Amino acid sequence: MNIKKNYMNIEIKNRLIIISSPSGAGKTTLCKLLLKKMKNISLSISYTSRNKRLNEINGKDYFFVTKEKFINLEKKNFFIETAKNFNNFYGSPYKNIIMSNKNHQHLLFDIDWKGARKIRKNYSKDKIIDFFILPPSKSELKKRLIKRGRDNSREINLRLSYAMNEMKHYNEYKYVLINENVHQTVNDIIKIIDYYNSIDKNNKILSKKLKRIIYS
Numbered sequence: 001m002n003i004k005k006n007y008m009n010i011e012i013k014n015r016l017i018i019i020s021s022p023s024g025a026g027k028t029t030l031c032k033l034l035l036k037k038m039k040n041i042s043l044s045i046s047y048t049s050r051n052k053r054l055n056e057i058n059g060k061d062y063f064f065v066t067k068e069k070f071i072n073l074e075k076k077n078f079f080i081e082t083a084k085n086f087n088n089f090y091g092s093p094y095k096n097i098i099m100s101n102k103n104h105q106h107l108l109f110d111i112d113w114k115g116a117r118k119i120r121k122n123y124s125k126d127k128i129i130d131f132f133i134l135p136p137s138k139s140e141l142k143k144r145l146i147k148r149g150r151d152n153s154r155e156i157n158l159r160l161s162y163a164m165n166e167m168k169h170y171n172e173y174k175y176v177l178i179n180e181n182v183h184q185t186v187n188d189i190i191k192i193i194d195y196y197n198s199i200d201k202n203n204k205i206l207s208k209k210l211k212r213i214i215y216s
């Protein structure tokens with residue numbers, strides 16, 4: 001079955017919120033805090049072929065699948081977008097949009113610039129709020145990658161060089177924030193999303209009023 005055929009024309013009822021940043025810039029903590037503080041947002045849980053880390057839970061952090069399974073799903077157009085990072089596949093499934101529509105929530109994507117580009121290409125600009133999060137400095141980024149203790153030194157160097165490349169794409173995003181303090185950064189993000197919430201609310205009220213004025 002070609003899943004995409006059924007999913008491609010889905011109306012996006014709320015906003016698609018994209019947060020991208022290089023590994024180690026604090027994105028995971030930031031997304032967790034944001035989800036805790038804003039009840040009208042749900043996380044788009046991605047599929048990945050990378051190995052599960054010790055602290056991760058299947059179905060909560062990612063859906064962990066084999067490379068073969070991932071490729072199979074991709075062939076069936078299961079994903080809105082996919083990307084290959086550090087020799088592993090990552091993808092955002094269409095079904096997350098359906099869920100967020102059903103729950104009247106914005107959908108939060110913790111994805112890289114390649115995925116963000118694909119989402120911008122496929123969906124209306126009016127529906128997207130995209131953020132790029134930068135670390136305060138390169139040395140701070142390296143420090144954070146080491147402090148996480150998740151990766152070996154080969155992986156840390158790979159992630160650092162990948163991060164330097166990733167950061168070059170900051171100017172494709174509407175909002176660029178430097179994450180000096182995660183609480184401050186989350187509050188800044190919330191203020192921006194609240195601004196869009198108020199626009200959406202006003203537009204709904206306005207469209208009701210317009211209908212009444214014009215058609216009643």
Ligand code: 5GP
Binds near residue numbers: 023050083085090
């Ligand atoms: P990690 O392996 O550290 O969890 O993620 C590595 C990178 O892949 C991060 O930049 C993360 O945002 C990105 N990523 C995670 N899920 C997806 C996805 O579904 N699509 C894309 N394009 N990137 C993703």
